Amino acid sequence: MKATVYYGAGDVRVENVPDPQIQQPTDAIVRITHACICGSDLWFYQGKDQWQPGWRTGHEWMGIVEEVGSEVRNFKRGDRVLAPFAFSDGACEFCGKNLQTSCLQGGFWGGKNDGGQAEAVRAQFADGTLVKIPDAVENDAAMLKKILPLTDVMSTGHHAAVSAGVKPGSTVAVIGDGAVGLCGVLAAHRLGAARIIMLGRHDNRLAIARKFGATDFVSSRDEQAIQEVQEMTKGGAESVLECVGTESSMKTAIGICRPGGAIGYVGVPHGSETINLSRMFQSNITLRGGVAPARAYIPELLIDVLADKIDPSLVLDVTVDINGVPDGYQAMNDRQAIKVMVSV
């Protein structure tokens, strides 16, 4: 089968690799139909993560179950399934707490594990990980595309909103106009935010933010952005969604958060960072978030996608086939695409 393999900075290749096999009785083999390229894939693509040549890529995917191990109870051949970007056993303390990303036996797709930018994967802990998609939408290509972002960016945007304590009537600021930030806007809108301020600078992305529910836009950065949001909100936003993951974006988040408010942070930080703890302390600002337990959120979000209450597919603005994955990376790296769908 074909799979995407990492070779080095700027170098991912689609190659023929051995077909995946059941190795554990809790495994399933899933034939991939849809995958994505993620903004966080750009970290290794740009050589900023410690990746090894030969590792597989892609942590966002859905497909059709082809075979299941002897202990898999919830799925059978032919089932359409969706995977969160992390697998989890569904049985440990943290899975029980709906924090599947801390699963004691879990891990992430790609790297040493099979990746989703491929024709098939060995899906570990199928019962703990996968979510069934109703048969009724099997031939609805548009609906399948709407479901796909639940694998990561929509669940991650939702995690930011939940972590930031968004509730009906909230004033929310969203930092970052990437796919996660845009989904954060949609999630905040879904949770009933009254005002959603988008901090971003790309017209095409802001247009999506507006469709997703953003009410105000700030295109400046750093101190200027802090000042503008402080003025617009007369003292800061109660909930801030930090969807970038740089020291500068976190500084902005702290600067625009209202006393007693919360920052939901889902932008991936890289190591230790300098934080203005004094300001957080003086104003009782909470910092909450991290890697999103997408598995916990997918069932709830899937209901709203199926009911056409939310449509996160707008963030998928470019589609490639499996052979086009390297071009998809390049397009995202060049900011020619917000987020690339791989139609396998």
Place this chain on the structure above:
Amino acid sequence: MKATVYYGAGDVRVENVPDPQIQQPTDAIVRITHACICGSDLWFYQGKDQWQPGWRTGHEWMGIVEEVGSEVRNFKRGDRVLAPFAFSDGACEFCGKNLQTSCLQGGFWGGKNDGGQAEAVRAQFADGTLVKIPDAVENDAAMLKKILPLTDVMSTGHHAAVSAGVKPGSTVAVIGDGAVGLCGVLAAHRLGAARIIMLGRHDNRLAIARKFGATDFVSSRDEQAIQEVQEMTKGGAESVLECVGTESSMKTAIGICRPGGAIGYVGVPHGSETINLSRMFQSNITLRGGVAPARAYIPELLIDVLADKIDPSLVLDVTVDINGVPDGYQAMNDRQAIKVMVSV
């Protein structure tokens, strides 16, 4: 009257100053009967805060109302009252949210305002700030001493516990064996924690921690402490109370927090600090806390003190009179005292 005045590092003096007068109709004049010296007073005492010579000291006090302004409704001459370490108007958005430390008209005792290490104070926003103590305990010196720590350290320890999400059955770690850390133990115990691990190194303080409900003790520091707590708890404590406020103590807090857990931080940070955000992110660790809205907590804690359910007075191990305040600072600075009570 006598009041304590800051002159410089290591130099506080008790001097005669003009008696306080009503300046606003919302003021009260309170004759101080009890005050404390706070661990956070040592920051200016050690020359680490930007303090000006001539500023007044002391933010923890209680006393008897001597006079009230024309708009004060809740208090009259002769009332025994307790003040949180910050004053607040009781009327703004943040007072309404029980975040009185962010009151739009509020401030802290001492500095340019009157301080409590004195014979009297002008108490701004008396109705929004002060809490009445029942007449029944007026002659109960031991009870008054038990109430006194609610002005700051007990409320702050409680804020740490609440911010860290302590609930019945929780496993809690408390960093810092100062008065706030000890009160954090008592607060966690009061909230029903099943296991309370105290990180500290002073036998006399650990003895109090044990009386307050600590079940386990770790005397090592930094990496060694992290390893020990990780082993004891098989993966970290759900709730960590950070009651020191240094970069090293925050590092320990992040290192011993269980995935999905929370750090309640009340140790005063000084500026920006480097934080291991990557570990927080991977494990969805929440950082919540800040300057404690003591005014919000005092009524609830006072009920339990009056009912003899909690006795935080054990942290007040040295008593001085008003003339002894400079010696009290010296004793705390030399770690000869945990916390000094001033019997005015």
